[in-house]
Amino acid sequence: MARPAILIARAVFPEVEHKLRQHFEVEAAPPGVVWSPSQLVERLQGKVGVLTTGGERIDAALLAACPQLKIVANLAVGFNNFDLPAMTAAGVLGTNAPDVLTETTADFGFALLMATARRVTESEHFLRAGQWKEWSLDLFAGAEVHGSTLGILGMGRIGQAIARRGALGFGMQVIYHNRSRLEPDKEAACQARYVGKDALFEQADHLVLVLPYTPAAHHTVGAAELARMKPTATLVNIARGGIVDENALVAALRERRIAAAGLDVFEGEPTVNPALLTVPNVVLTPHIASATIPTRTAMATLAADNLIAFLTEGRALTPLNPQVISA
Ligand code: GLV
Numbered sequence: 105m106a107r108p109a110i111l112i113a114r115a116v117f118p119e120v121e122h123k124l125r126q127h128f129e130v131e132a133a134p135p136g137v138v139w140s141p142s143q144l145v146e147r148l149q150g151k152v153g154v155l156t157t158g159g160e161r162i163d164a165a166l167l168a169a170c171p172q173l174k175i176v177a178n179l180a181v182g183f184n185n186f187d188l189p190a191m192t193a194a195g196v197l198g199t200n201a202p203d204v205l206t207e208t209t210a211d212f213g214f215a216l217l218m219a220t221a222r223r224v225t226e227s228e229h230f231l232r233a234g235q236w237k238e239w240s241l242d243l244f245a246g247a248e249v250h251g252s253t254l255g256i257l258g259m260g261r262i263g264q265a266i267a268r269r270g271a272l273g274f275g276m277q278v279i280y281h282n283r284s285r286l287e288p289d290k291e292a293a294c295q296a297r298y299v300g301k302d303a304l305f306e307q308a309d310h311l312v313l314v315l316p317y318t319p320a321a322h323h324t325v326g327a328a329e330l331a332r333m334k335p336t337a338t339l340v341n342i343a344r345g346g347i348v349d350e351n352a353l354v355a356a357l358r359e360r361r362i363a364a365a366g367l368d369v370f371e372g373e374p375t376v377n378p379a380l381l382t383v384p385n386v387v388l389t390p391h392i393a394s395a396t397i398p399t400r401t402a403m404a405t406l407a408a409d410n411l412i413a414f415l416t417e418g419r420a421l422t423p424l425n426p427q428v429i430s431a
Contacts, residue, residue, distance in 0.1 A: 108415050110153040113144060113160050116179070120404040127412050128153070145169045153411045155404075158182060162198070164190040175414045177407040181205055181262075181394075184317040184344060188425055195431065198424040199410035203261065204402035205394040210265030212368070212393040213342045217254075217310050220338045220366035220387045222246040247309065247336055247363055249274055255308025256280040257324070258315025258343060259296065266312055267294035279304055282315075305332035310340065317344030327352040330362060338364045342393045345370040354379040357386055368393050 112121060112132035124130050131147060133139060139147060144160055148170040156162065158180035167173065167190055175197040178186065183200045191198050219225060227244040230236060254270035256263045259282035270276035271294060278296040281304040285291075291298065299307065311333065315321055325339070326349040333339070339362060341348050350371050356362050366387040370376050373391060380386055394400065406421065414420045414429075423429060 108152045109150055110155070110411060110415070111147050111151045112155045113139065113147075114155075114157040114179075116155065116404045116408075117401055120401070120408050123405070124155075124408050124411065127416060141166070148173060153177065153415055155179060155407050155411060156185065158185050161185050161187075162191060162196075163187040164194075167191065167194040167196060175199065175411060175420075177410040179403050179407040182316060182344060183424060184346075186424070192425045192428060195428055197414055197420060197428045199407070199414075199420050199422050200424055201403040201406045202422055204406055205399050206261045206265050208396050208399040209262050209342065209393045210269060212395075213262070213266045213312050213314065213340060214269050216342065216366035216368060216387060216389065216393075217312060217338065217340050218249060220340060220364045221249050221310060223364070223385075225387050226384055247338060249276070249310070251275050252309035253277045253279060253307055255304045255311040256296070257301075257304060257311065257313050258282060259286055260314065260316070262342075263312075263314040264290065264294045264296070266314065267296045271295035276310075279307060302332060305329050306334075308337060309334065310338045313339070313341045313343045313347055315343055315347065317346050322346050323349040323352075325349065325353070327355070330356040333362045335361060335363065337362050338366065340366040342368045345373055350377045350380060354383055357383045360385075 107129050109129040110124065112130060114133050115135040121132055141161065145166055148154060150172060152172055153175045155177050158178055162176050162185060164187060173196055177199045179201055181200055181202045183198060186198050188198055223244045223246045254276040256267055259280045263280065267278045271278045278294065279299045280296045281299060281301045285298045324347045330352055353365060357365060364385040368389045369391055380388060394403065410420050410422060420429060
């Protein structure tokens with residue numbers, strides 16, 4: 105019997121590709137290649153599964169053009185690139201890659217918070233440019249991190265892991281806002297206090313965004329929310345770019361209505377709003393919060409295992425629309 109054919113839409117580590125080749129006929133994007141939507145549809149012809157990275161949009165038009173497709177395994181915990189209702193309607197299973205990246209992503213959230221509050225990249229640019237002439241008392245004086253108030257918007261697994269770092273490691277007062285309040289034992293484990301959304305913006309010294317992106321979450325942080333923040337506050341976004349109105353943020357940073365921002369995600373990534381590049385008090389990184397070799401290997405392996413489990417045994421490890429399996 106012919107083996108099922110699958111596509112790897114963006115290059116993965118060789119050991120993960122090798123694992124998939126033990127079960128399937130595999131076509132894989134070469135390293136560095138990003139297919140356009142029409143090239144993706146072309147490559148998907150005859151494929152029953154695809155490993156995507158979050159950069160490939162899976163919508164009704166693609167599904168209609170790829171009727172053989174049965175599963176899309178996303179190598180990301182976020183799945184805002186999926187039109188999940190359209191996938192369910194087409195009987196296509198979606199899976200994501202949760203849990204394996206939680207602690208690594210929380211580490212990076214904290215790294216970005218620290219770099220932003222303590223002006224790490226701004227001061228390094230100054231030094232590299234040969235501008236450092238003498239030590240002075242207020243040279244790149246930043247914001248205090250230990251003992252300050254850490255605000256977290258979106259208190260899922262990653263939000264809770266960031267809260268633990270802040271409370272237990274840095275003696276911060278942690279406040280959070282989320283669609284639903286955590287169970288008391290979970291709140292206690294990360295020493296976090298639930299507050300309303302306005303209070304979160306008003307009280308946080310450092311505000312980290314970790315909420316999932318949905319159309320309803322578009323521009324959750326706009327001019328009105330930025331206006332509520334302290335002029336000394338920092339804002340860190342490791343969620344999705346569309347959560348922040350970048351033009352409003354640029355204006356707030358330029359006018360020092362907030363002190364600084366750290367962004368790992370962007371509205372039009374990989375294109376970065378040129379205005380952001382002109383603002384000194386922002387730290388910019390290229391969507392790398394989960395990027396360590398062990399974690400990215402674990403994410404790719406989980407996506408591969410979802411493809412293998414579903415296409416060989418009809419089950420999945422981390423299904424997003426399990427009703428497709430039961431149907
Ligand atoms: C990365 O942004 C992810 O969703 O895993």
